[in-house]
Amino acid sequence: MPTNTAQSTVDSEGAGPDPAAPLLEVDDLYVEFRTRDGVAKVLNGVSYRVEAGETLAVLGESGSGKSVTAQTVMGILDMPPGHITGGAIRFHGENLLAATDRRRREVRGSGIAMIFQDALSALNPVFTVGFQIEEQLRIRRGMSRKDARKRAVELLDLVKIPNAKGRVRQYPHEFSGGMRQRAMIAMSLALDPEMLIADEPTTALDVTVQAQIMDLLKEIQVERNMGLILITHDLGVVAEVADRIAVMYAGRIVEQSDARSLYRKPGHPYTLALLDSLPRLDLKGAELNTIKGLPPSLLNVPPGCPFHPRCPRVEDVCKTDVPPQHRLMPGRLSACHFAEELIAGD
Amino acid sequence: MTDPSTAASGAAVTTAADDFVTAAEHAEAKPGKPRSLASDAWHDLRRRPLFVISGAMIVLVIVMAVAPGLFTSVDPTYADLSRSRVGPSAQAWFGYDNQGADVFARTIYGARASIIVGVAATILTVLIGGTLGLLAGFYGGWIDGLMSRVADVFFGLPFVLGAIVILTSLGGGGNSATEIMFLVVLSISLLSWPVCMRIMRSAAITAKQQDYVKAARALGAGAPRIILRHMLPNAIAPVLVYATIALGAFIGAEATLSFLGLGLRAPVVSWGVMIADSRDIIRVAPHTLLFPAAFLTATVLAFVMLGDAVREALDPKMR
């Protein structure tokens, strides 16, 4: 950032919304967890942006920081142990990290909404599904009970829940897994958000239901021209819906690209390994490739490139120098010392 | 791009120990050898101030019970009416009671009766409740149903009321000190075993449903072997926690019964007896209540604290 002032790394410029700015921009975000066992550097300079109508898939193993980024964007990170030590999150150009609590609350739900992995625990077990949708409309929009109920039924209809009129009166545990996730989506849409973050929305579901939920999300996103961040550990899930993909490893984005280019030619050995570990129809019978080793402990990230202990192309420079982001082509970044060779190679 | 190290320096990078909360995102396996739950718990316990303090208090009380002569050379039963109700002084730190006996010496000697009753009642309670709970959990069916109903019968009796009825009915006047002590232990255990049984039963049922227990049964292991080798070790932790806290509670219960005039009585020296004796002279000589009550409370507190510490150490969720 050219305007970055020296005294603080959390910049506070950009007070009001800017219509020309991107819908959501995460800029050089640093987060750490201070625990009894030490300081875990969970996010180390994460940057991405999402425009209206665009779907960004954030990909990574558990512990890579993909959910922490989303929680920081929403402002629902547990603090402590989490501490934001640097960076900015801009929504329409307005830095949310510098905003007041009141302003942040306004953005939640109506600006940026979120759906969670496990709808059974994310929905309050002691209130009806209807109540949980209606309460936002009543509290945030000042709707009457009757109007809110009507709107809740409409929303359940919108996410294709059969017999929505009867279903609003039921409790979350009375819904099946797929229906529960649909209800969760309906709830997130209640305040017509411009941006939706879906944190592993299909991980807890059966494969057939997964596809239905993904289709639903895509459909709603196109219809409403929403920005969508899709967090997942499954490359297969995002192949059809993502416009752009950001691959995270040990709290860093190691590769960022449009989806098509990334699938055709990964620009980072980690992405390559992830793709190789997918089961493929054309290689039926062949043994699946796995990535050897475990992701590093964030309390003790190896020096140099964090992926080097597991990397098949490791060289001496990887063990000492943190690779910078290489701009391979417009909109395509890779944090590998040998990114150009990877792209150029066979 | 900002360098990570300068970014981090913007905020205070202090590790606050009490900020610790398990975050799923960084649940990494800790380096080092995997330890068993018991040795892990022990390792964890030694670092807890609650455990160290309560442990030290308990050791002190036990030493008092075993060898009261180490703390005082005064005969606790020697009474001199001329110094009745005299307050604390250099000669007698805790003053003298109504009969003119040394309160400090009596408090020291009183530990023995309280500890004996507490320990014996706990052992008996755990034996009855533990055995029945294991059997009910293992066999299930009508045996479980019957035992659970019997437990309900005893559980439904209000504790103090039940103990009073048992003590007055069984103890018909002129019993010896040992007999009374036995009766107090018996009535406490009779009214407390259902709690222990329920804890043991649910732990045993959980253990029974573990795959390795099913496997052992499938391999033809007999009932005693399964109960003793597989179910008991897994059910022992919650019972241990219960027993520690119960031991403290039973010491308090003994005092309550003595206070009501139904438990131990003179010439036995116990904290409950001392508190009961102080009842009528409390306004003129509050020290006769204060010191035994303080020792009683501290001892109960030590056991409750110990139980708390053990529970937290054994419960992996609490870390």
Place this chain on the structure above:
Amino acid sequence: MGRYVLRRLLQLIPVFIGTTFLIYWLVWSLPGDEFSGKCGDRPCPDSYINLMKEKFNLDDPLIVQYGKYMLNLLQGDFGETFRGIEVGDLIAEAYPNTIRLALVALAIEALIGLTAGILTGLRGRGFLDNLTLVSTLFLISLPVFVTGFVLQIVLGFELGWIKTTVSASPAPWEQLIVPGFVLGSLSMAYVTRLTRTSIAENKRADYVRTAVAKGLPQRRVVGVHLLRNSAIPVVTFLGTDLGNLMGGAIVTEGIFNIKGIGNLVYRGILGKEGLVVTGVVTLLVMVYLLSNLLVDMLYAVLDPRIRYD
């Protein structure tokens, strides 16, 4: 739900019979001459003994005695004391005092326990939390009669703020505040700890995070989502505790000389009035069993996931 209640009620019958028979057996059939001291210093005349044996069915086998007693009890007849006073009247006189005492204790423990538990549960670790933990540990360890004595001496005799004994019957509510505090102090510590744990656990629950992500105000997240869920175990504890408080009131009633059933039963035991003891215990057991059943039903109302059928 109806079928569940019926099954539970049927299950209560053997427990009820078992408990009351146990007490009846302990009170009536154990060694000791129930007539000693009944007629001054002299042994009782045979005519009196025969009359009394007739009246209390003492020559029947124990099981028959118990059966006759229970049949009368079911018709609302608690029997008479040796002096010919209706036990039912004694209980009717004493019971309201105990209920009042237990209600005051319950109100105090709920008020203080919930407040302390919610505050410490929300705030998390810190000075207030440690202070609460230490004071609850202390309350748990302090025998009720010590608490009672100390408060009676300090507040009653030394400061003169309260009456040291509550001999009036029915006992005035305001005089029951300190005795109620004494009686409820142990449960108060449990309520505090239970609330604190429950809130601390639920505070990190996913649905609380969802409520925040919905942009609800903090007040509503805590007041509606967090408290509603955390209340379930606390409310059930408070429900079962009412029965426990009544059964445990005997020491408190003794210290403050409250004319409740604890006092009644204590005098009954000392005076070998078997029918008073069995009557009161039967009543207490009934209250205890029914309040447990009510709490289980309440649980199903509070938590829609619980289904009885």
